[in-house]
Amino acid sequence: MKKGFTWRKLFNDIHLWLGLASGLVLFVVCLTGTIFTFHTEIEEMLEPEKYKVEVPANAVALSPDVLIGQLQAAQKGKVTALQIPQDPAKPYRLTLKKGEGGKGGKPEGAKAKTGEGPKAEAAGPVAGKGGKGGKGGPGGGRGTTYLVNQYTGEVKGTTEGPAHGFFEAVEGLHRTLLVKRESGELNPGKIIVGASTIIFVFIILTGLVIWFPKKLKNWKQGLKVKTSGNWKRINHDLHNSLGFYSSFLLLIMALTGLCWSFDWYRQGASAVLGDQIFKQRSEKPMTSDLAAISNQKPGLSQLIQTTNGLLPYEGNYRITLPADSAAAVVLSKTQSGFFALSAADKVQLDQYTGQPLKVEKFADKKWNEKVAASVKALHLGDIFGTFSKIIYFICCLIATSLPITGTLIWWNKLKKKSKQQQVPTRPAVTSPAVSQV
Template sequence: MSKPKQQKTNWMKVRKFLNDIHLWGGLISGIVVLIVCLTGTIYVYNTEIRTLAQPKYFKVKADGEKLNPDELLAKVKPEIKGKIVGIKIPFADNATTSVLFTKKEKEEGKESKGNKGEPSKEKEGNNATASPKAEKEANKSEKSNEEVAKGNEVKSEGKPSKEKKAPAGPAGGRGPRANQFAVNPYTGEAIGDPSDEKTKTAEFMQKMFGLHRWLLLNEIEEPIIDGVENRKLGSWITGTATLLFLLGVITGMVIWFPNKIRSWKNGLKIRWTANWKRVNHDLHNTLGFYSCIILFLMAVTGPFWSFDWYRAGWQKTWGTYKSPDAPKEEKKPLQSVLPLDGKQPLSIEETILAVNKILPYDGDISINFPKDSLGTLSISKNRVGFFAPSAGDKLTLDQYTGEAIEKDIFREKPFNERASASIKALHIGDIYGPFSKLLYFISCLIATSLPVTGVMIWLNKMKKKPKAAK
């Protein structure tokens, strides 16, 4: 009869140990977690908020038939001050078509000096200002499929660099990031580049990103700690707090697990009729349980942008790690075959038909034009819909025949490569489009409340201890 008692005692010791980790980890990281989760809640809908602030660049009235894309490009070409490198054709009837272009070097230099904004990226094929240095650092390990498909979508977080990155180059690589010039696909009206218009909303979202990522330490010029960049310091603080939060999620699940099966029912509901202390306790435990999977995903991916060792560790676990010191493999550039009969390159409309034949599903298509007569067409296509995955498929086509020289189909990749390429999507919530965004938004709200309800539980217990001592 003593054995079960001994087992129970051991479990109670383990439970108390985990409870202490959960408590002190939460108390140490509480304020930072509160800030990170609150800003993260707002930032889940970064793309949508920015679009609402500049609707004319992204939405049009669906009226009649859309113009032929080749005719559309010819019509708007005189309005674009720069080199046209591609076109983005959305599937939605009420969305603007975007012409991808790179500005002249002199203009880019001026913008880099005067613009201190911090661009953003998510499935936001529409936001854009200059490409941020911070975004480049964050994405070094990621090269995810959705990035190229969304072209210029990440341009508002971090200090812009003089060198713009992006869409794909003629052979499927990534060249300088292009700006997007919005065009009405029905009338051919040149609407403009949204990055040329500064809005209070964009400024606010940039602050939210800076607060979420670096606690706004990136805006302090003088180093707080000698030898450590303030941006890096802020990243370390938020990364450490996120690791403690991750530990809290894991230990919280073990602590929540009831000793008896009949107690499960109580752990899955909030007793609103009880006193406020009990309601607060249930809010912390029950809401934490319902959101634990998404909170785990957010917390386990967050430190990827804070610690090199953490990112490298996960990549080694997945088998996708590439040492920065390792010699780069020199790939022979993909080329189109020059036709002997003098055949002209495919038109945009013919290219779209070729893409839809290879990838027969509804989606947004980005076409990056070849640089020369031997260059290839670099294509990205992203599915659309409420449950549409953020990762897209990529093709490299012969510019004369439309034949696929190279295919990069996301679903056909091994699981470890898909997981490695989806880190950002898993962290920000657009892994499955609007559906997962909604789940992440709700879970982020819950995560914001956990430090508050947790501290209140601790304070209530502290008040009871003196009474028990008396």
């Protein structure tokens, strides 16, 4: 006798068939997301000769202006950005674009194409990293990031390397399944990943409905794994319990990840939040006072000192240098530490006078603005520093296992159902007397 319709059965069927349809893609996306979580730490660990500097006894770093001048003279280019870590044992990172600012380069008043716009931000989690000459050849794209010893001025290398190349491939697999298309063309890999992510959202929601017990007194069963059971029971409990524990963060990862997959989704989410997602890089710097152009410019050390007065805490700096003679200097500062919030405070200073033009503190933003500004950090898992990255790593590892454990549950039920259908019906037993009649 067939069972009648129930909402629980409907959700179970939706959960099952959506999982089977997208399981392979979700396995790849979750696995690459797991691997990518600690990509920065792994790169630095594999190449310590580049990512560590020896701190001298009297640790006094050279002026950022001196380091910039030396690199520009050696590489015949223009430094567009500078990263100063709080950790004195880590080198400075200078992003340089060749063919600009040096011999044969563009004049200072010419606006440089930095590749940092809405499309660059939407391109992926590591859109701010430059490769050799940037993407598009020497002098194009985002430029090359050099690692410079701040105490000696020695160039230790660039961020390029085997580990960096590996994680670029991992990111490409995560976002587009390594399918490449020219700029402006629809990428089928990106669409497949985005569609699978939408499916994943429904899988999570239907999974939560299925997890909720029929009888409230049995709710504890869904929170633990019965290790004393057979492997089928253990597999079922792993899928059921671990899926529940990780569901909230997986939902955040999926909903934020869609901001890279579809423009319509990002625009819709921005409308719901009341603030534009990825607007940081589309915002143009404020205008410096051109009347003071004849005055002597303050050095970066002085600008950093001014910013420290406005943002009185230790942290990491990312400084975006003016692209032309009118733009302001933009200094972003983030806290560092195991539980440190990754959100940046931003200060814009006049490049001629050093006067503050705009101060944006993350703590002063409205709730919706904080969420919109934190989409990237929420997706990558570094919203609360190393602590949240560890949590995200575990959740991504669980997410990678869910397609496997879910498929095994379906396969076991399929075999059980097949065996039940193959059981022969026993013939009716008749007595000899009856048969003789």
